[in-house]
Amino acid sequence: MLNNECRIGDILKTLLFSKSPQPYWNPYLAGIGLGIVLLASYVVMGRGLGATGAFTSAVSYGVQQISPEHAATSPFYSSYLPTTRHPLADWLVFEIIGVVIGGFLSGTLAGRVKKTVEKGPRITVPGRMLYAFVGGIAMGVGSRLARGCTSGQALTGGALLSVGSWVFILAVFLTAYVIAYFVRKQWT
Protein backbone atom coordinates (compact mmCIF):
# COMPACT_ATOMS: atom_id res chain seq x y z
CA MET A 1 0.00 0.00 0.00
CA LEU A 2 2.72 2.38 1.06
CA ASN A 3 4.77 1.29 -1.91
CA ASN A 4 1.81 1.94 -4.17
CA GLU A 5 1.29 5.42 -2.82
CA CYS A 6 4.91 6.26 -3.44
CA ARG A 7 4.58 5.12 -7.00
CA ILE A 8 1.48 7.22 -7.59
CA GLY A 9 3.31 10.14 -6.02
CA ASP A 10 6.25 9.64 -8.36
CA ILE A 11 4.01 9.41 -11.39
CA LEU A 12 2.18 12.58 -10.34
CA LYS A 13 5.50 14.32 -9.79
CA THR A 14 6.79 13.49 -13.24
CA LEU A 15 3.44 14.39 -14.77
CA LEU A 16 3.19 17.73 -13.02
CA PHE A 17 6.78 18.80 -12.86
CA SER A 18 8.45 16.85 -15.64
CA LYS A 19 11.74 18.55 -16.35
CA SER A 20 11.97 17.65 -20.00
CA PRO A 21 9.41 19.51 -22.12
CA GLN A 22 6.95 17.29 -23.95
CA PRO A 23 6.15 17.85 -27.64
CA TYR A 24 3.11 19.93 -28.56
CA TRP A 25 -0.10 18.25 -29.58
CA ASN A 26 -0.97 17.48 -33.16
CA PRO A 27 -2.29 20.84 -34.50
CA TYR A 28 -5.53 19.35 -35.82
CA LEU A 29 -6.25 17.77 -32.42
CA ALA A 30 -5.52 21.07 -30.61
CA GLY A 31 -7.70 22.84 -33.19
CA ILE A 32 -10.63 20.49 -32.52
CA GLY A 33 -10.17 21.13 -28.79
CA LEU A 34 -10.26 24.90 -29.35
CA GLY A 35 -13.26 24.54 -31.66
CA ILE A 36 -15.18 22.58 -29.02
CA VAL A 37 -14.44 25.27 -26.41
CA LEU A 38 -15.74 27.89 -28.84
CA LEU A 39 -18.81 25.77 -29.66
CA ALA A 40 -19.51 25.25 -25.95
CA SER A 41 -19.34 29.01 -25.47
CA TYR A 42 -21.93 29.56 -28.24
CA VAL A 43 -24.21 26.87 -26.77
CA VAL A 44 -23.93 27.87 -23.12
CA MET A 45 -23.60 31.66 -23.44
CA GLY A 46 -24.75 32.57 -26.95
CA ARG A 47 -21.44 34.34 -27.48
CA GLY A 48 -17.93 33.42 -28.52
CA LEU A 49 -14.47 33.95 -27.08
CA GLY A 50 -12.41 37.12 -26.74
CA ALA A 51 -9.22 38.60 -25.37
CA THR A 52 -8.72 42.31 -26.05
CA GLY A 53 -12.18 43.14 -24.69
CA ALA A 54 -10.97 42.09 -21.24
CA PHE A 55 -7.98 44.42 -21.43
CA THR A 56 -10.17 47.26 -22.70
CA SER A 57 -12.36 46.84 -19.61
CA ALA A 58 -9.24 46.90 -17.45
CA VAL A 59 -7.84 50.00 -19.22
CA SER A 60 -11.19 51.79 -18.97
CA TYR A 61 -11.40 50.96 -15.27
CA GLY A 62 -7.86 52.23 -14.75
CA VAL A 63 -8.63 55.51 -16.54
CA GLN A 64 -11.76 55.87 -14.40
CA GLN A 65 -9.71 55.43 -11.23
CA ILE A 66 -7.24 58.13 -12.27
CA SER A 67 -9.74 60.57 -13.76
CA PRO A 68 -13.44 59.67 -13.41
CA GLU A 69 -14.41 62.74 -15.41
CA HIS A 70 -12.16 61.88 -18.35
CA ALA A 71 -13.55 58.32 -18.44
CA ALA A 72 -17.16 59.49 -18.21
CA THR A 73 -16.86 62.00 -21.07
CA SER A 74 -15.20 59.48 -23.41
CA PRO A 75 -17.75 57.45 -25.37
CA PHE A 76 -15.06 54.75 -25.76
CA TYR A 77 -14.16 54.23 -22.08
CA SER A 78 -17.71 54.75 -20.86
CA SER A 79 -19.00 51.97 -23.12
CA TYR A 80 -16.80 49.62 -21.04
CA LEU A 81 -17.90 51.10 -17.70
CA PRO A 82 -21.37 49.80 -16.85
CA THR A 83 -23.10 51.43 -13.90
CA THR A 84 -25.10 48.38 -12.84
CA ARG A 85 -22.08 46.23 -11.91
CA HIS A 86 -18.35 46.50 -11.28
CA PRO A 87 -16.54 47.09 -14.61
CA LEU A 88 -14.22 44.16 -13.89
CA ALA A 89 -17.10 41.76 -13.07
CA ASP A 90 -17.14 41.19 -16.80
CA TRP A 91 -17.45 37.98 -18.81
CA LEU A 92 -14.30 38.55 -20.85
CA VAL A 93 -12.25 39.62 -17.81
CA PHE A 94 -13.07 36.32 -16.09
CA GLU A 95 -12.51 34.40 -19.32
CA ILE A 96 -9.04 35.90 -19.76
CA ILE A 97 -8.13 35.06 -16.14
CA GLY A 98 -9.10 31.52 -17.12
CA VAL A 99 -6.85 31.69 -20.20
CA VAL A 100 -3.87 32.57 -18.00
CA ILE A 101 -4.69 29.69 -15.63
CA GLY A 102 -5.37 27.21 -18.45
CA GLY A 103 -2.15 28.09 -20.24
CA PHE A 104 -0.15 27.72 -17.05
CA LEU A 105 -1.86 24.40 -16.27
CA SER A 106 -1.12 22.96 -19.70
CA GLY A 107 2.44 24.28 -19.68
CA THR A 108 3.10 22.88 -16.22
CA LEU A 109 1.70 19.45 -17.09
CA ALA A 110 3.93 19.30 -20.16
CA GLY A 111 7.06 20.69 -18.50
CA ARG A 112 7.02 23.77 -20.72
CA VAL A 113 6.95 26.54 -18.10
CA LYS A 114 10.33 28.21 -18.28
CA LYS A 115 11.61 31.75 -17.83
CA THR A 116 12.89 32.60 -21.30
CA VAL A 117 12.73 35.05 -24.18
CA GLU A 118 11.36 33.83 -27.51
CA LYS A 119 13.54 35.11 -30.35
CA GLY A 120 15.67 34.15 -33.31
CA PRO A 121 19.47 33.80 -33.04
CA ARG A 122 20.29 37.09 -34.77
CA ILE A 123 18.71 39.57 -32.37
CA THR A 124 19.61 40.74 -28.85
CA VAL A 125 17.20 40.40 -25.94
CA PRO A 126 16.61 44.19 -25.66
CA GLY A 127 16.02 44.30 -29.42
CA ARG A 128 13.45 41.54 -29.16
CA MET A 129 11.76 43.30 -26.24
CA LEU A 130 11.45 46.49 -28.27
CA TYR A 131 9.77 44.56 -31.10
CA ALA A 132 7.47 42.83 -28.60
CA PHE A 133 6.44 46.18 -27.13
CA VAL A 134 5.90 48.01 -30.43
CA GLY A 135 4.11 44.98 -31.86
CA GLY A 136 1.90 44.99 -28.79
CA ILE A 137 0.93 48.62 -29.38
CA ALA A 138 -0.02 47.84 -32.98
CA MET A 139 -2.00 44.83 -31.82
CA GLY A 140 -3.86 46.94 -29.26
CA VAL A 141 -4.73 49.70 -31.74
CA GLY A 142 -5.60 47.27 -34.56
CA SER A 143 -7.84 45.12 -32.42
CA ARG A 144 -9.80 48.10 -31.15
CA LEU A 145 -10.26 49.48 -34.65
CA ALA A 146 -11.45 46.05 -35.82
CA ARG A 147 -13.63 45.54 -32.70
CA GLY A 148 -11.85 42.33 -31.82
CA CYS A 149 -8.72 40.25 -32.25
CA THR A 150 -7.84 36.72 -33.31
CA SER A 151 -10.23 35.40 -30.64
CA GLY A 152 -13.21 37.73 -30.73
CA GLN A 153 -13.08 38.49 -34.44
CA ALA A 154 -11.23 35.72 -36.33
CA LEU A 155 -12.35 32.59 -34.40
CA THR A 156 -15.71 33.75 -33.05
CA GLY A 157 -16.91 35.73 -36.05
CA GLY A 158 -15.18 33.46 -38.56
CA ALA A 159 -17.17 30.42 -37.43
CA LEU A 160 -20.38 32.51 -37.52
CA LEU A 161 -19.55 33.50 -41.13
CA SER A 162 -19.35 37.23 -40.40
CA VAL A 163 -18.07 39.14 -43.44
CA GLY A 164 -16.12 41.63 -41.32
CA SER A 165 -14.41 38.80 -39.45
CA TRP A 166 -13.28 37.09 -42.67
CA VAL A 167 -12.01 40.41 -44.04
CA PHE A 168 -10.09 40.81 -40.77
CA ILE A 169 -8.59 37.28 -41.00
CA LEU A 170 -7.42 37.82 -44.59
CA ALA A 171 -5.99 41.27 -43.79
CA VAL A 172 -4.09 39.92 -40.76
CA PHE A 173 -2.55 36.98 -42.63
CA LEU A 174 -1.66 38.84 -45.83
CA THR A 175 -0.12 41.78 -43.94
CA ALA A 176 1.84 39.50 -41.61
CA TYR A 177 3.36 37.68 -44.61
CA VAL A 178 4.49 40.99 -46.13
CA ILE A 179 5.84 42.48 -42.87
CA ALA A 180 7.58 39.17 -42.01
CA TYR A 181 10.19 39.95 -44.64
CA PHE A 182 11.10 43.26 -42.96
CA VAL A 183 11.40 41.81 -39.46
CA ARG A 184 13.13 38.57 -40.49
CA LYS A 185 16.23 39.42 -38.44
CA GLN A 186 14.08 38.98 -35.35
CA TRP A 187 12.97 35.43 -36.05
CA THR A 188 15.29 33.68 -38.49
Added chain:
Amino acid sequence: MNAPFYEYGFFGDNFSLVVALITGIGFGFFLERAGFGSGRKLAAQFYLTDMTVFKVMFTAIVTAMLGLFWLSWLGLVDYALVSVPPTYLVPQLVGGIIFGTGFVMGGYCPGTSCVASSTGKLDGGVNLVGMIAGILLFGEAFSLLESFYNSSSMGAFTLPQVLGLSEGLTMFLIVVSAVGGFMAAERIEARYRNGSDNPIA
Protein backbone atom coordinates in the same frame (compact mmCIF):
# COMPACT_ATOMS: atom_id res chain seq x y z
CA MET B 1 -32.93 21.49 -25.14
CA ASN B 2 -33.16 25.27 -25.18
CA ALA B 3 -29.79 26.73 -26.01
CA PRO B 4 -27.99 29.14 -25.69
CA PHE B 5 -28.65 28.42 -21.99
CA TYR B 6 -27.75 31.94 -20.82
CA GLU B 7 -30.06 33.56 -23.37
CA TYR B 8 -32.90 31.34 -22.16
CA GLY B 9 -32.28 32.47 -18.59
CA PHE B 10 -31.12 29.10 -17.19
CA PHE B 11 -28.61 30.99 -15.07
CA GLY B 12 -27.79 34.59 -14.20
CA ASP B 13 -24.88 36.98 -14.55
CA ASN B 14 -23.03 35.77 -11.46
CA PHE B 15 -22.91 32.18 -12.61
CA SER B 16 -21.97 33.34 -16.11
CA LEU B 17 -18.67 34.53 -14.63
CA VAL B 18 -17.98 30.98 -13.43
CA VAL B 19 -18.73 29.78 -16.96
CA ALA B 20 -16.35 32.47 -18.25
CA LEU B 21 -13.53 31.25 -16.02
CA ILE B 22 -14.02 27.60 -17.04
CA THR B 23 -14.29 28.54 -20.73
CA GLY B 24 -11.08 30.54 -20.44
CA ILE B 25 -9.24 27.66 -18.78
CA GLY B 26 -10.20 25.41 -21.70
CA PHE B 27 -9.22 28.11 -24.20
CA GLY B 28 -5.82 28.73 -22.60
CA PHE B 29 -5.18 25.01 -22.19
CA PHE B 30 -5.64 24.21 -25.89
CA LEU B 31 -3.71 27.33 -26.99
CA GLU B 32 -0.72 26.12 -24.96
CA ARG B 33 -1.14 22.51 -26.15
CA ALA B 34 -0.95 23.76 -29.74
CA GLY B 35 2.37 25.47 -28.97
CA PHE B 36 0.96 29.00 -29.01
CA GLY B 37 2.83 29.96 -25.87
CA SER B 38 5.88 30.22 -28.12
CA GLY B 39 6.42 33.35 -30.19
CA ARG B 40 8.89 31.56 -32.44
CA LYS B 41 6.32 28.92 -33.30
CA LEU B 42 3.64 31.54 -34.01
CA ALA B 43 5.98 33.68 -36.13
CA ALA B 44 7.22 30.62 -38.05
CA GLN B 45 3.82 30.61 -39.78
CA PHE B 46 4.96 33.67 -41.71
CA TYR B 47 8.30 32.15 -42.74
CA LEU B 48 6.59 28.96 -44.00
CA THR B 49 8.59 26.75 -41.64
CA ASP B 50 5.67 25.80 -39.42
CA MET B 51 2.02 26.13 -40.49
CA THR B 52 0.53 25.33 -37.08
CA VAL B 53 -1.24 28.70 -36.70
CA PHE B 54 -3.16 28.15 -39.92
CA LYS B 55 -3.97 24.52 -39.14
CA VAL B 56 -5.17 25.13 -35.58
CA MET B 57 -7.18 28.24 -36.45
CA PHE B 58 -9.01 26.74 -39.39
CA THR B 59 -9.62 23.41 -37.64
CA ALA B 60 -11.16 25.37 -34.73
CA ILE B 61 -13.29 27.52 -37.04
CA VAL B 62 -14.57 24.50 -38.99
CA THR B 63 -15.26 22.50 -35.80
CA ALA B 64 -17.27 25.29 -34.14
CA MET B 65 -19.01 26.26 -37.38
CA LEU B 66 -20.20 22.74 -38.23
CA GLY B 67 -20.99 21.92 -34.60
CA LEU B 68 -23.26 24.93 -34.28
CA PHE B 69 -24.86 24.29 -37.67
CA TRP B 70 -25.70 20.69 -36.79
CA LEU B 71 -26.93 21.48 -33.28
CA SER B 72 -29.20 24.15 -34.70
CA TRP B 73 -30.36 21.80 -37.48
CA LEU B 74 -31.28 19.25 -34.80
CA GLY B 75 -33.28 22.00 -33.09
CA LEU B 76 -31.03 22.02 -30.01
CA VAL B 77 -29.67 25.56 -30.37
CA ASP B 78 -31.39 28.69 -31.54
CA TYR B 79 -28.85 30.00 -34.05
CA ALA B 80 -30.57 33.41 -34.10
CA LEU B 81 -29.69 33.95 -30.42
CA VAL B 82 -25.94 33.48 -30.99
CA SER B 83 -24.60 37.00 -31.52
CA VAL B 84 -22.76 37.52 -34.80
CA PRO B 85 -20.08 40.25 -34.53
CA PRO B 86 -21.33 43.22 -36.59
CA THR B 87 -19.42 44.16 -39.73
CA TYR B 88 -17.74 47.56 -40.10
CA LEU B 89 -15.96 46.74 -43.32
CA VAL B 90 -13.27 49.41 -43.73
CA PRO B 91 -12.28 49.76 -40.03
CA GLN B 92 -11.99 45.96 -39.84
CA LEU B 93 -9.83 45.86 -42.96
CA VAL B 94 -7.53 48.62 -41.67
CA GLY B 95 -7.60 47.14 -38.16
CA GLY B 96 -6.55 43.79 -39.63
CA ILE B 97 -3.61 45.39 -41.46
CA ILE B 98 -2.38 47.11 -38.27
CA PHE B 99 -3.01 43.96 -36.23
CA GLY B 100 -1.17 41.74 -38.74
CA THR B 101 1.85 44.04 -38.53
CA GLY B 102 1.74 43.85 -34.75
CA PHE B 103 1.32 40.07 -34.81
CA VAL B 104 4.54 39.33 -36.70
CA MET B 105 6.50 42.06 -34.87
CA GLY B 106 5.32 41.12 -31.40
CA GLY B 107 5.16 37.40 -32.07
CA TYR B 108 1.82 36.92 -30.34
CA CYS B 109 -1.82 37.83 -30.56
CA PRO B 110 -3.62 39.03 -27.42
CA GLY B 111 -4.83 35.61 -26.21
CA THR B 112 -1.54 33.87 -26.92
CA SER B 113 0.47 36.63 -25.22
CA CYS B 114 -1.44 35.74 -22.03
CA VAL B 115 -0.48 32.08 -22.42
CA ALA B 116 3.12 33.06 -23.22
CA SER B 117 3.26 35.23 -20.09
CA SER B 118 1.84 32.54 -17.84
CA THR B 119 4.39 30.00 -19.14
CA GLY B 120 7.35 32.27 -18.43
CA LYS B 121 8.02 33.99 -21.78
CA LEU B 122 9.25 37.45 -20.80
CA ASP B 123 8.70 38.83 -24.32
CA GLY B 124 5.07 37.73 -23.98
CA GLY B 125 4.73 39.88 -20.87
CA VAL B 126 6.29 42.88 -22.63
CA ASN B 127 3.95 42.27 -25.56
CA LEU B 128 0.97 42.35 -23.17
CA VAL B 129 2.12 45.66 -21.69
CA GLY B 130 2.47 47.04 -25.23
CA MET B 131 -1.04 45.89 -26.08
CA ILE B 132 -2.45 47.65 -23.01
CA ALA B 133 -0.55 50.80 -24.07
CA GLY B 134 -2.05 50.43 -27.56
CA ILE B 135 -5.58 50.22 -26.20
CA LEU B 136 -4.94 53.31 -24.05
CA LEU B 137 -3.53 55.11 -27.09
CA PHE B 138 -6.65 54.21 -29.06
CA GLY B 139 -8.85 55.36 -26.19
CA GLU B 140 -7.06 58.71 -25.94
CA ALA B 141 -7.25 59.26 -29.70
CA PHE B 142 -10.85 58.08 -29.91
CA SER B 143 -12.36 61.51 -30.62
CA LEU B 144 -10.22 61.69 -33.78
CA LEU B 145 -10.99 58.10 -34.81
CA GLU B 146 -14.65 57.90 -33.85
CA SER B 147 -16.21 58.69 -37.21
CA PHE B 148 -13.91 56.23 -39.02
CA TYR B 149 -14.48 53.61 -36.28
CA ASN B 150 -18.23 53.78 -36.94
CA SER B 151 -17.98 53.97 -40.73
CA SER B 152 -19.18 51.33 -43.25
CA SER B 153 -21.49 49.81 -40.64
CA MET B 154 -23.31 46.81 -42.10
CA GLY B 155 -24.73 45.12 -39.00
CA ALA B 156 -24.73 41.33 -38.72
CA PHE B 157 -23.65 40.67 -42.28
CA THR B 158 -22.69 37.13 -43.29
CA LEU B 159 -20.93 35.33 -46.13
CA PRO B 160 -24.10 33.52 -47.34
CA GLN B 161 -25.68 36.97 -47.86
CA VAL B 162 -22.68 38.19 -49.88
CA LEU B 163 -22.37 35.05 -51.97
CA GLY B 164 -26.10 34.54 -52.38
CA LEU B 165 -25.69 30.92 -51.29
CA SER B 166 -27.34 28.88 -48.56
CA GLU B 167 -25.62 28.57 -45.20
CA GLY B 168 -24.95 24.88 -45.80
CA LEU B 169 -23.33 25.44 -49.17
CA THR B 170 -21.21 28.32 -47.85
CA MET B 171 -19.98 26.09 -45.03
CA PHE B 172 -19.28 23.29 -47.47
CA LEU B 173 -17.10 25.67 -49.51
CA ILE B 174 -15.24 26.76 -46.36
CA VAL B 175 -14.61 23.12 -45.42
CA VAL B 176 -13.34 22.34 -48.94
CA SER B 177 -11.02 25.39 -48.82
CA ALA B 178 -9.81 24.41 -45.36
CA VAL B 179 -9.00 20.85 -46.44
CA GLY B 180 -7.23 22.18 -49.53
CA GLY B 181 -5.36 24.62 -47.30
CA PHE B 182 -4.32 21.83 -44.90
CA MET B 183 -2.97 19.74 -47.80
CA ALA B 184 -1.02 22.74 -49.09
CA ALA B 185 0.24 23.49 -45.56
CA GLU B 186 1.58 19.94 -45.18
CA ARG B 187 3.44 20.21 -48.48
CA ILE B 188 4.88 23.62 -47.60
CA GLU B 189 6.06 22.33 -44.23
CA ALA B 190 7.64 19.25 -45.77
CA ARG B 191 9.69 21.62 -47.87
CA TYR B 192 10.62 24.39 -45.41
CA ARG B 193 10.27 22.85 -41.93
CA ASN B 194 13.03 23.34 -39.38
CA GLY B 195 13.08 22.55 -35.68
CA SER B 196 10.64 25.22 -34.53
CA ASP B 197 8.06 22.65 -33.43
CA ASN B 198 10.49 21.41 -30.82
CA PRO B 199 9.76 23.10 -27.47
CA ILE B 200 13.34 22.45 -26.29
CA ALA B 201 15.27 23.99 -29.16
